[in-house]
Amino acid sequence: MKPELTATPRLAPGVRLNEKSQLPRTLLMPERALRLNGPSLEIVQLCDGHHTVQQIAEKLHALYSKAEPQRITDDLLGYLALLHDQRAIDF
Amino acid sequence: MKTLRPEGLSYKNLMPTTLPTPLALVAELTHRCPLHCIYCSNPLELSKRESELPTQTWTRVFQEAAQAGVLQVDFTGGEPLARSDIVELVRAARAAGLYVSLITSGLPLDEAKLSALVEAGLDHFQLSFQGATEQTAREISNTTSHPHKLRVLEWLKKHRIGVTLNFVIHRQNIHELEEMLTLVEDYKPGCVEFASVQYYGWALANREALLPTRRQLDFCVAKLKEAEERLKGKTRVVFVVPDYYAKFPKPCVGGWGRKLMLISPDGAVLPCHAASVIPGMQFENVKGKSLREIWESSPAFQKFRGEDWMQEPCKSCDRRHLDFGGCRCQAFLLAGDAASTDPVCSLAPTRGKVDTILAAVNQPKPAILEEKPTYLYRPNPS
Numbered sequence: 001m002k003p004e005l006t007a008t009p010r011l012a013p014g015v016r017l018n019e020k021s022q023l024p025r026t027l028l029m030p031e032r033a034l035r036l037n038g039p040s041l042e043i044v045q046l047c048d049g050h051h052t053v054q055q056i057a058e059k060l061h062a063l064y065s066k067a068e069p070q071r072i073t074d075d076l077l078g079y080l081a082l083l084h085d086q087r088a089i090d091f
Numbered sequence: 092m093k094t095l096r097p098e099g100l101s102y103k104n105l106m107p108t109t110l111p112t113p114l115a116l117v118a119e120l121t122h123r124c125p126l127h128c129i130y131c132s133n134p135l136e137l138s139k140r141e142s143e144l145p146t147q148t149w150t151r152v153f154q155e156a157a158q159a160g161v162l163q164v165d166f167t168g169g170e171p172l173a174r175s176d177i178v179e180l181v182r183a184a185r186a187a188g189l190y191v192s193l194i195t196s197g198l199p200l201d202e203a204k205l206s207a208l209v210e211a212g213l214d215h216f217q218l219s220f221q222g223a224t225e226q227t228a229r230e231i232s233n234t235t236s237h238p239h240k241l242r243v244l245e246w247l248k249k250h251r252i253g254v255t256l257n258f259v260i261h262r263q264n265i266h267e268l269e270e271m272l273t274l275v276e277d278y279k280p281g282c283v284e285f286a287s288v289q290y291y292g293w294a295l296a297n298r299e300a301l302l303p304t305r306r307q308l309d310f311c312v313a314k315l316k317e318a319e320e321r322l323k324g325k326t327r328v329v330f331v332v333p334d335y336y337a338k339f340p341k342p343c344v345g346g347w348g349r350k351l352m353l354i355s356p357d358g359a360v361l362p363c364h365a366a367s368v369i370p371g372m373q374f375e376n377v378k379g380k381s382l383r384e385i386w387e388s389s390p391a392f393q394k395f396r397g398e399d400w401m402q403e404p405c406k407s408c409d410r411r412h413l414d415f416g417g418c419r420c421q422a423f424l425l426a427g428d429a430a431s432t433d434p435v436c437s438l439a440p441t442r443g444k445v446d447t448i449l450a451a452v453n454q455p456k457p458a459i460l461e462e463k464p465t466y467l468y469r470p471n472p473s
Binding site: 001012013014015016018019022026028029030031033084085086087 | 114162163188190192214215217251252253254255281282323324326327
């Protein structure tokens with residue numbers, strides 16, 4: 001399920017990032033773990049219940065200014081839907 | 092004078108090798124348990140209380156595990172809550188940098204203890220159910236625990252931690268599957284597991300009473316497929332199939348010595364829950380060596396690591412990278428040879444043994460023989 005642009009995704013209960021000192025950065029969840037790098041880490045770090053999907057998209061547009069903004073937003077929505085179906089985030 | 096080359100010292104053995112990194116640690120903190128489930132995965136010979144590792148040894152082990160690359164620790168048993176230092180152990184594992192799961196029956200626990208566990212850093216609470224009703228749960232566990240588990244679920248609502256409901260399913264409780272699903276839909280946990288009994292330890296001793304029929308399995312698959320669709324995005328539904336009915340074996344523990352380590356209550360380090368059934372296996376103990384040393388060089392971990400030990404048909408099979416030849420313990424228990432293909436595999440020369448067991452279960456029986464079986468209950472070690 002894709003989120004609305006006004007939704008504020010946050011990590012689901014029992015899901016957290018490992019510590020900054022622990023590399024590679026990994027999303028820890030019940031019985032599973034997901035290695036994160038580049039954009040996936042940036043997105044997950046912004047899933048804090050405060051940033052809207054729109055705000056996350058804008059941050060990514062600024063970070064990846066060479067890419068087409070609409071394409072970034074589409075990728076973001078797809079990734080958030082995947083994390084949601086895996087019960088890694090709520091929105 | 093002739094020099095003999097010692098056996099096993101081949102060029103290949105002298106090459107530097109890349110060892111897999113352990114990712115998960117199963118910490119069997121105790122074999123004591125208030126429940127007496129007939130399918131318990133503990134070995135028939137249970138560790139006694141006086142042989143259990145003390146708090147400070149576990150604390151060191153958690154630090155060593157994290158340093159070796161382990162991400163997650165599962166506190167299990169027996170019943171991990173039977174340890175009086177459980178809150179301290181959760182805090183120590185979390186401080187070491189591990190993700191901490193408690194695999195529990197929910198007994199003995201009160202609201203204050205649950206809050207203390209969460210405050211100490213518990214990440215995930217996996218609550219086991221023996222059925223959907225008190226009557227069935229009691230028959231399976233020989234204990235009254237079901238009403239208490241429902242209370243624990245209410246307490247859990249006050250905390251923001253991961254919750255998994257785990258229903259162990261088998262011939263004697265599959266008829267309650269729909270009621271189990273109702274419980275799931277009422278509570279809405281992040282994950283629900285319907286784990287078919289696997290036949291080791293006490294479960295193997297009670298196999299005749301526990302192995303589901305083909306009809307029950309088909310019913311299960313259909314119901315859980317519907318549930319998975321219905322609960323998508325709310326609760327993740329995991330179904331552990333009864334592997335006797337499978338076409339190919341399970342990739343047991345993700346491959347021997349590839350991902351997982353298990354420490355028994357007395358500190359012995361095993362590649363899986365059941366490895367002690369394999370004759371001649373010797374396990375090293377965390378009391379004498381570091382976890383990394385044991386992972387890298389313990390003969391028990393080397394024994395079935397990689398593919399050199401494989402026989403045909405595994406040796407030349409394309410699926411060997413997917414299922415690693417299945418389960419070594421099951422190969423020993425059913426075929427008498429731990430290095431043979433897991434007999435549940437349809438390609439195994441010993442598959443006939445599994446088919447004979449299934450045929451007996453699926454044979455229509457006259458009603459008079461459908462009486463309640465006699466169970467062998469797991470005792471509580473002193």
